[in-house]
Amino acid sequence: MSGLLAALVMAEACDAVTVIERDALPDKVAQRPGVPQGLHLHMLLSSGLRALEDLLPGVSAELRSKGAPVLDARDLSQAYLDINGRVLCRHGTVSDPEAIRVILASRPLLESVVRERVRSLSNVTILDGHDVIEPTVRGRTVTGVKVGSRCTVHAFEVPADVVIDASGRSARTPAFLEAHGYGRPVEQTYRVQLSYASQLFRVPGGMLHEKAAVISPTLQRPTGAGLLANENGTVILTLIGIGGQRLPADLPSVLEGAARLLPPHICSVLGAAEPIGELHHRRYPASVWRRYDKLTSFPVGFLVVGDAVCSFNPVYGQGMTSAALQARALRKALADNGAPDLSGAYFRKAARQIAPIWHANRLNDFAVTPTTGWTMWPQRAFNAYTTAYMAAASDDAGLTEAFLRVLQGMDSGLTLASPVRAARVLAHSVRRR
Ligand SMILES: Cc1cc2nc3c(=O)[nH]c(=O)nc-3n(C[C@H](O)[C@H](O)[C@H](O)COP(=O)(O)OP(=O)(O)OC[C@H]3O[C@@H](n4cnc5c(N)ncnc54)[C@H](O)[C@@H]3O)c2cc1C
Numbered sequence: 001m002s003g004l005l006a007a008l009v010m011a012e013a014c015d016a017v018t019v020i021e022r023d024a025l026p027d028k029v030a031q032r033p034g035v036p037q038g039l040h041l042h043m044l045l046s047s048g049l050r051a052l053e054d055l056l057p058g059v060s061a062e063l064r065s066k067g068a069p070v071l072d073a074r075d076l077s078q079a080y081l082d083i084n085g086r087v088l089c090r091h092g093t094v095s096d097p098e099a100i101r102v103i104l105a106s107r108p109l110l111e112s113v114v115r116e117r118v119r120s121l122s123n124v125t126i127l128d129g130h131d132v133i134e135p136t137v138r139g140r141t142v143t144g145v146k147v148g149s150r151c152t153v154h155a156f157e158v159p160a161d162v163v164i165d166a167s168g169r170s171a172r173t174p175a176f177l178e179a180h181g182y183g184r185p186v187e188q189t190y191r192v193q194l195s196y197a198s199q200l201f202r203v204p205g206g207m208l209h210e211k212a213a214v215i216s217p218t219l220q221r222p223t224g225a226g227l228l229a230n231e232n233g234t235v236i237l238t239l240i241g242i243g244g245q246r247l248p249a250d251l252p253s254v255l256e257g258a259a260r261l262l263p264p265h266i267c268s269v270l271g272a273a274e275p276i277g278e279l280h281h282r283r284y285p286a287s288v289w290r291r292y293d294k295l296t297s298f299p300v301g302f303l304v305v306g307d308a309v310c311s312f313n314p315v316y317g318q319g320m321t322s323a324a325l326q327a328r329a330l331r332k333a334l335a336d337n338g339a340p341d342l343s344g345a346y347f348r349k350a351a352r353q354i355a356p357i358w359h360a361n362r363l364n365d366f367a368v369t370p371t372t373g374w375t376m377w378p379q380r381a382f383n384a385y386t387t388a389y390m391a392a393a394s395d396d397a398g399l400t401e402a403f404l405r406v407l408q409g410m411d412s413g414l415t416l417a418s419p420v421r422a423a424r425v426l427a428h429s430v431r432r433r
Pocket of ligand 1: 001002003020021022023033034035037040041042043044045130131132133166167168169196282284305306307308314315316317318319320321323
């Protein structure tokens with residue numbers, strides 16, 4: 001996703017762009033081995049949809065025309081959100097529904113729509129079925145990439161003035177930099193130990209009213225669940241384990257686990273639905289931010305984007321949004337600096353986009369990661385306020401809207417503790433007592 005969006009932006013400024021992808025790319029909407037996370041709960045946040053629409057005007061309409069359901073905040077009953085053990089308000093309406101509109105396309109559909117738009121650009125070539133081996137350099141400047149075919153042993157060089165690594169979390173750029181005397185970027189990392197178990201279902205039309213359901217894991221309950229309606233009457237269910245929690249290995253046990261979390265009417269629909277394909281598991285050990293913005297020297301004409309720079313705990317669904325925001329940072333850096341001196345300008349701008357997402361992600365993880373010593377007290381205070389907030393939000397559409405705006409990346413989490421909202425939360429707690 002980050003590679004396609006970077007290609008789109010580069011195509012606005014350069015004569016020719018080549019996207020090199022290891023997988024043989026499907027010409028229809030389909031899962032593929034290079035993106036195994038596509039088999040799990042995947043949602044583009046409202047803020048990401050805005051950024052994507054800015055990069056690819058009309059993309060929302062195209063996703064809808066291909067059957068992606070819309071989660072419309074004008075009807076709060078379409079979502080069942082149990083956060084910190086409290087179900088958010090499901091009646092009433094919000095003041096700005098457009099800001100938190102979500103289009104529930106599966107990852108393969110979203111990617112295929114973006115890919116076909118990029119493929120249709122006359123100056124973009126997609127070279128699939130090829131492995132990038134490493135960039136080629138002359139002195140301190142990149143000159144292209146060495147590429148190997150996956151079908152033959154044939155290796156060759158693709159010359160380029162700018163090379164962008166968008167190869168995801170396991171990108172080899174740190175090792176490449178070290179081998180060429182630049183030093184590896186500092187890595188900020190913290191353990192997440194997340195596990196996912198996901199099953200896709202076909203649900204006959206009209207059986208399920210909710211388009212999204214999320215039951216967040218908590219300190220006391222290390223398993224959560226997520227359910228999203230996707231295109232063509234499909235629904236994805238994911239059990240989420242935190243702190244190394246082991247998840248069931250077979251579908252009946254997953255459904256049993258879901259039944260302990262989701263409301264009975266949703267579980268009975270799942271019980272009667274047709275499973276599509278197998279149950280899939282995935283683990284995610286740690287969030288990592290590689291600080292390319294802090295490096296003092298870097299090969300000229302070389303950039304890194306997407307998960308290769310920063311891979312977030314996926315449970316908050318921020319990765320594709322970050323990819324879109326980084327693509328916009330790249331567009332801005334190109335406009336400000338011009339291609340020859342791009343790296344430093346891009347890395348600084350991208351870091352400004354990544355930082356708020358990273359800190360929000362860390363804070364949320366802090367709420368569910370067991371702590372000892374002095375950190376127990378800030379954690380208790382944070383969780384006590386969050387629980388009180390969610391309890392107040394359970395019958396307050398305004399507080400629910402404010403939380404949804406934060407969840408969808410539209411506002412900072414600090415807005416939930418504004419004096420007005422804190423007073424409403426306090427008043428609600430006092431009334432309950
Ligand atoms: C379980 C899970 C759930 C997630 N859920 C969400 C979610 O709900 N919402 C969200 O926004 N984000 C989510 N994410 C994160 C999201 O998938 C990524 O942030 C997003 O895909 C952007 O990543 P990327 O394009 O940088 O890398 P990737 O998506 O990893 O893509 C890397 C690409 O590079 C190719 N490649 C790798 N090495 C080479 C090579 N040497 N040569 C050629 N090609 C190569 C791969 O085949 C692949 O196509 C989730 C992630 C995980 C793991």
